[in-house]
Amino acid sequence: MAERPYIVGNWKMNGTRAMLSEARAIDRAAQRYMKVEVAVAPPYTLIHAVHKEAEQIGVGAQDCHPGAEGAHTGDINASMIADAGAKFVILGHSERRQDHSETKDLINAKIESALEAGLRVILCCGEPLETRDAGKAERYVLDQLKAALPLFEDPAERLTIAYEPIWAIGTGRTATSEDIAAMHSAIRALLNETYGEEASSLVRILYGGSVKPDNARDILATPEVGGALVGGASLSAESFLGIVVGASEAEEA
Numbered sequence: 001m002a003e004r005p006y007i008v009g010n011w012k013m014n015g016t017r018a019m020l021s022e023a024r025a026i027d028r029a030a031q032r033y034m035k036v037e038v039a040v041a042p043p044y045t046l047i048h049a050v051h052k053e054a055e056q057i058g059v060g061a062q063d064c065h066p067g068a069e070g071a072h073t074g075d076i077n078a079s080m081i082a083d084a085g086a087k088f089v090i091l092g093h094s095e096r097r098q099d100h101s102e103t104k105d106l107i108n109a110k111i112e113s114a115l116e117a118g119l120r121v122i123l124c125c126g127e128p129l130e131t132r133d134a135g136k137a138e139r140y141v142l143d144q145l146k147a148a149l150p151l152f153e154d155p156a157e158r159l160t161i162a163y164e165p166i167w168a169i170g171t172g173r174t175a176t177s178e179d180i181a182a183m184h185s186a187i188r189a190l191l192n193e194t195y196g197e198e199a200s201s202l203v204r205i206l207y208g209g210s211v212k213p214d215n216a217r218d219i220l221a222t223p224e225v226g227g228a229l230v231g232g233a234s235l236s237a238e239s240f241l242g243i244v245v246g247a248s249e250a251e252e253a
């Protein structure tokens with residue numbers, strides 16, 4: 001893998017200003033693991049405060065509205081999160097696809113607005129359990145991605161993929177190394193086909209779904225796994241840093 005492993009904490013709807021001490025601890029410790037790129041995506045309300053704390057780690061957002069500024073009560077657009085200090089945005093997360101009925105067209109519009117605002121995108125994909133049990137996981141995930149990949153003119157600079165099987169999110173159940181390797185290599189083949197091998201090789205494919213300090217090293221040593229998108233275990237500096245250590249060990253192994 002050409003790039004350093006990328007460990008991203010998705011705080012989801014968690015965190016008040018009390019969490020800033022965790023962000024500070026993560027940032028200070030991350031300086032000891034320079035072989036790993038570390039970032040967090042706090043809720044909108046903390047982006048600017050975490051950005052001000054962060055010397056080493058990257059800061060991003062968990063979503064953005066696709067429109068320009070205007071009459072959209074309660075919404076936050078891509079240029080606003082960039083102004084708050086975000087360098088990337090997570091788009092297409094299964095929780096948003098489900099809770100907010102996000103369609104491919106809406107996700108694509110968000111991608112376009114994020115790219116225009118100069119942000120990098122972590123584009124999420126992942127299948128529900130019934131789809132995996134029906135043997136259709138790969139087709140489902142590749143279809144999710146095919147809709148969006150052509151929007152990235154400079155994928156090496158702007159795109160990270162996160163494969164998160166829905167049944168592994170927050171459940172304590174992770175996919176097997178074989179399943180992860182098979183899906184990641186199918187995604188890699190699609191990236192190669194879309195962008196050519198050279199540009200594709202610079203796009204990291206993260207795994208997400210119950211990544212914890214005790215399974216991080218094995219998951220991160222799986223072929224084509226370029227990092228992890230971490231939910232629950234990113235909420236304390238101790239467990240999140242345990243995953244960063246696992247990534248650093250997998251990188252050295």
Ligand SMILES: O=C(CO)COP(=O)(O)O
Nearest residue numbers: 010169170209210231232
């Ligand atoms: O959805 C996830 C990250 O975006 C994964 O969440 P958990 O690590 O809590 O399973």
